[in-house]
Amino acid sequence: MSKVLYRKYRPTNFSEVVGQEHIVKTLKNAVRREKIAHAYLFSGPRGIGKTTIARILAKVVNCKNPKSGEPCNECENCLNINDNKFLDLIEIDAATHTQVDKIRDLIEKINFSPTSGKYKVYIIDEVHMLSRGAFNALLKTLEEPPKHAIFILATTEIHKIPATIISRCQRFDFRRLKVFEIKERLEKIAKQEKVKVEKGVLDFIAINSNGGLRDSESLFGQILSLEDDDITLKEVQTILAIADISVAVKLIELIVEKKYSETIDYINKITDDGYDLEQFSIFLIEYCRKLMLLKISPEIKENFSSEMTEEQIAELEAISQKTSVSQILGMIRAFIKSKEEIKSSIIQQLPLELAIAEINIADKESLTDKANTNYNDKIKEPIKKITDKVSSSVKQSQNFIKKSMRLEKEEETEDNKTGANENKTELNNSNKITLDTVNLEWQDILEEMKSYNHSLTAFLKTCQPIEVKKNEIIISCKYSFHKDKLKKIENKSIIEKATAEILKADVLVKFITQDEAEKMGYKIKEIRSVTDDKKEDAVDMALDMFGGKIV
Numbered sequence: 001m002s003k004v005l006y007r008k009y010r011p012t013n014f015s016e017v018v019g020q021e022h023i024v025k026t027l028k029n030a031v032r033r034e035k036i037a038h039a040y041l042f043s044g045p046r047g048i049g050k051t052t053i054a055r056i057l058a059k060v061v062n063c064k065n066p067k068s069g070e071p072c073n074e075c076e077n078c079l080n081i082n083d084n085k086f087l088d089l090i091e092i093d094a095a096t097h098t099q100v101d102k103i104r105d106l107i108e109k110i111n112f113s114p115t116s117g118k119y120k121v122y123i124i125d126e127v128h129m130l131s132r133g134a135f136n137a138l139l140k141t142l143e144e145p146p147k148h149a150i151f152i153l154a155t156t157e158i159h160k161i162p163a164t165i166i167s168r169c170q171r172f173d174f175r176r177l178k179v180f181e182i183k184e185r186l187e188k189i190a191k192q193e194k195v196k197v198e199k200g201v202l203d204f205i206a207i208n209s210n211g212g213l214r215d216s217e218s219l220f221g222q223i224l225s226l227e228d229d230d231i232t233l234k235e236v237q238t239i240l241a242i243a244d245i246s247v248a249v250k251l252i253e254l255i256v257e258k259k260y261s262e263t264i265d266y267i268n269k270i271t272d273d274g275y276d277l278e279q280f281s282i283f284l285i286e287y288c289r290k291l292m293l294l295k296i297s298p299e300i301k302e303n304f305s306s307e308m309t310e311e312q313i314a315e316l317e318a319i320s321q322k323t324s325v326s327q328i329l330g331m332i333r334a335f336i337k338s339k340e341e342i343k344s345s346i347i348q349q350l351p352l353e354l355a356i357a358e359i360n361i362a363d364k365e366s367l368t369d370k371a372n373t374n375y376n377d378k379i380k381e382p383i384k385k386i387t388d389k390v391s392s393s394v395k396q397s398q399n400f401i402k403k404s405m406r407l408e409k410e411e412e413t414e415d416n417k418t419g420a421n422e423n424k425t426e427l428n429n430s431n432k433i434t435l436d437t438v439n440l441e442w443q444d445i446l447e448e449m450k451s452y453n454h455s456l457t458a459f460l461k462t463c464q465p466i467e468v469k470k471n472e473i474i475i476s477c478k479y480s481f482h483k484d485k486l487k488k489i490e491n492k493s494i495i496e497k498a499t500a501e502i503l504k505a506d507v508l509v510k511f512i513t514q515d516e517a518e519k520m521g522y523k524i525k526e527i528r529s530v531t532d533d534k535k536e537d538a539v540d541m542a543l544d545m546f547g548g549k550i551v
Contacts, residue, residue, distance in 0.1 A: 005221040006214045009189055011052055012082060013070045014060075018185050018213055019177040020049050026172070027053070028069030031060050036119075037170045039142050039151040041127075043158040044174025047214030051091075054123045054152040055081065058089050061150065062117035077117050088117040095126045100133035107141050110149050120149050127153040128160035135162050142168040176211025178305040179203065185213060186220055193224060198232045203309050205236070207245060211307070245308075247275065248283035249315065252291075255331065256323050260360045264353055271349040281339035281352065287316075288332045294320045295328065327363070334358045433505055438465045438473055441502050448498040456494065459486055463511075466522045472508040473499065476517040476524055487511045 011017045014024045023042075030036060040057070042050040059082075060066050064075040071078050080086040092106070106122065114120045124130075130138070142151060142165065153169060155161060186202045205223070209216035223236055247270060254263040271277060290308075293300050294316060301313055308316070338351035345351050438445075442465065449457040462478040463486070477483040485491065492509060499507050514524055 006217040019181045023172045031069040038145045039169040041169035041171045042154045047212030050154040058121035088114040088120045091123045094129040103134040103137045123152045128155045128157045179206045182206035182216045196230045200233045278342045284335045292328045330362045483511045
């Protein structure tokens with residue numbers, strides 16, 4: 001029986017290991033300096049070299065002629081380890097030996113000296129599968145193992161390992177391999193196997209191995225079983241029944257370019273070609289996710305090197321420039337929904353077609369909203385001109401009324417000069433200041449206040465004069481908070497100053513709440529500003545001119 005590729009081309013020394021340079025360098029230095037730890041913990045995804053490096057470490061610590069931290073692969077111990085005949089290397093699969101009895105049996109035998117090597121090395125794979133009792137039994141031994149024993153624990157789920165175990169080990173975190181690293185390794189294997197592969201085949205295999213070298217070698221071994229000296233990309237896709245990422249990219253490009261009719265045709269074509277549409281939907285979701293992340297944080301593209309080639313990353317960047325985050329989010333939601341519905345769909349491609357329809361509708365609604373915004377911007381200018389014109393006319397009318405009332409008051413003052421010796425404030429108040437006068441000048445008082453204090457103006461807009469007694473104006477405040485703010489000495493003096501300038505008289509102001517005013521018998525009117533009247537008049541005139549109606 002011929003060996004599978006991942007066993008046939010398994011690295012026999014540290015220099016052959018792909019993609020874990022940070023771990024290899026540390027272990028080689030430890031071996032050279034004879035600073036070997038009693039327990040190691042290797043964590044990371046499957047198929048990236050944890051067990052391989054564990055075997056190389058077991059080999060180099062027992063090698064009779066190590067060279068610069070590397071095993072010689074020539075001595076008896078090295079050859080026995082390569083042939084799985086070395087008695088002092090014990091490999092345990094924790095998935096099938098979870099019971100505490102198995103670990104206790106191991107611990108009882110650990111005190112025996114090595115048979116032929118310097119160290120007894122215990123490699124426990126998938127160590128997270130051990131039971132709580134097994135971990136407790138292992139704990140004491142890890143803390144104080146015999147000098148001739150080394151433990152190497154490997155796991156794909158580090159979060160399941162008790163903290164007490166982790167704290168007693170040197171921990172090494174393995175990373176996923178990048179696409180180009182896997183591709184280089186497969187190129188060497190193809191050369192040694194003397195097979196030719198079409199351009200794109202190794203990229204396709206590397207991308208679909210999810211950063212795992214063992215998975216990529218298994219897929220490549222499946223292809224080599226064809227015994228074809230010239231392997232094409234089409235053959236690989238057919239054998240593995242996996243869609244190329246370029247198939248998903250093509251669909252995304254059609255959507256971004258708004259070629260929805262061609263998109264539907266394309267979905268039916270890949271359905272006829274026999275692609276797994278559920279897997280295809282996953283490709284679409286993953287690609288859209290990358291587009292979204294790239295739009296949010298461009299520098300994140302460095303994280304895609306374990307899943308995409310440099311050319312594919314450049315293509316991803318180009319597509320991201322043509323779309324928006326909102327459009328990408330719409331695609332992701334639509335494709336997630338279609339993926340969930342494909343299994344139960346009567347017509348296999350229908351969920352994907354519905355997803356395209358939803359994206360199309362959302363796109364059209366977005367365009368409509370944009371068009372409406374542009375239209376509103378266009379009609380704003382003429383309406384603003386009309387509004388300004390009407391406002392100007394209203395202002396002129398108000399000024400005329402004010403002037404007339406002042407003239408009338410001045411005439412009354414001339415007729416009543418007999419009270420000239422009264423207090424100045426009382427004289428001015430009795431002759432010039434009435435509630436009608438204050439109400440008429442109220443908007444001008446508010447405008448005058450802006451030059452002193454904008455926030456006080458905002459408070460006064462919710463207030464209204466309700467009575468004038470001699471030289472004192474009583475003002476009702478809608479909110480008690482406003483009353484407290486306005487009656488502060490510094491604020492009150494500012495308001496009196498601004499009011500006096502407009503009314504041309506010395507005045508005092510007094511603030512009460514609306515509730516207090518109503519209890520005192522005053523009738524409080526709903527506050528309505530002149531500005532509101534202006535706006536309504538302007539709108540009415542605009543409606544008459546354009547023949548429209550308020551919606």
